[in-house]
Amino acid sequence: MIKRLLKKVPFVYIWYKKLQYKRLTKENNLSQDGLLQSAPTTQLNRHPDIFEDLGARFKDQPIRILSFGCSTGEECKSLSTYLPNALIIGVDVNKKSIEKAKSKFASEKLSFYHIEAKSLHTLGKFDVITAISVLCRYPESKLIQNIDSVFPFSIFEKSVGYLDQVLNSEGYLFIRSSNFRFMETEYNKKYKVISFKGQRQPEIFPKFNKNNCRLEGFEEREELFQKL
Numbered sequence: 001m002i003k004r005l006l007k008k009v010p011f012v013y014i015w016y017k018k019l020q021y022k023r024l025t026k027e028n029n030l031s032q033d034g035l036l037q038s039a040p041t042t043q044l045n046r047h048p049d050i051f052e053d054l055g056a057r058f059k060d061q062p063i064r065i066l067s068f069g070c071s072t073g074e075e076c077k078s079l080s081t082y083l084p085n086a087l088i089i090g091v092d093v094n095k096k097s098i099e100k101a102k103s104k105f106a107s108e109k110l111s112f113y114h115i116e117a118k119s120l121h122t123l124g125k126f127d128v129i130t131a132i133s134v135l136c137r138y139p140e141s142k143l144i145q146n147i148d149s150v151f152p153f154s155i156f157e158k159s160v161g162y163l164d165q166v167l168n169s170e171g172y173l174f175i176r177s178s179n180f181r182f183m184e185t186e187y188n189k190k191y192k193v194i195s196f197k198g199q200r201q202p203e204i205f206p207k208f209n210k211n212n213c214r215l216e217g218f219e220e221r222e223e224l225f226q227k228l
């Protein structure tokens with residue numbers, strides 16, 4: 001009820017969310033820019049189009065997958081049903097979510113870590129990385145024309161840099177529901193865009209250019225990238 005009222009006055013809502021980020025950053029001992037999307041919303045089999053594609057692409061291969069921003073583990077659990085031989089590692093900056101993920105889904109092939117993006121290199125290299133609904137600030141990004149003071153492009157670029165560091169060459173990076181375009185980052189020269197069969201109809205998500213200005217009505221079409 002209060003949240004619904006707050007959303008009617010964007011600048012008050014944004015101020016309220018900033019307080020929430022501060023609290024979560026402190027609670028989880030994170031560095032200043034360590035927290036991206038804060039909401040832990042997730043569900044089983046939320047993105048069957050990409051899970052099916054990865055399942056078909058890698059079949060029974062024992063690949064290593066990183067779910068960046070795994071929340072309570074449902075994304076990892078879903079991936080494991082399509083890729084039964086993959087080793088899947090879920091990471092999240094929210095301690096409580098990681099504890100829940102461990103208690104519900106941890107197994108020989110599924111493990112979970114409370115870790116920040118800058119420390120991902122301690123987990124080794126991956127063949128596939130998913131970053132779904134994490135490289136964003138939502139719903140505030142719906143309400144603003146310039147995202148600079150909420151989630152600037154520089155933090156997006158720095159975060160994808162940490163993902164790039166731990167992705168093997170020829171590996172796949174899947175980014176969905178992010179506030180910026182991966183191909184606008186400095187990493188674009190190292191990747192090619194892959195369109196895949198069965199990709200869901202493009203959806204509109206609040207997108208901004210590298211100068212933090214809103215791109216009106218932008219539909220997400222480029223989501224899967226292969227490292228050259």
Ligand SMILES: C[S@@+](CC[C@H](N)C(=O)[O-])C[C@H]1O[C@@H](n2cnc3c(N)ncnc32)[C@H](O)[C@@H]1O
Pocket residue numbers: 034035036037038039040041042043046068069070071072075091092093094097115116117131132133134
């Ligand atoms: C909306 S959930 C997405 C869950 C899952 N990927 C999905 O799409 O179902 C966003 C998650 O990203 C996590 N998160 C935010 N900043 C992060 C960061 N820097 N590194 C890892 N996880 C982060 C949040 O704690 C939250 O659990």
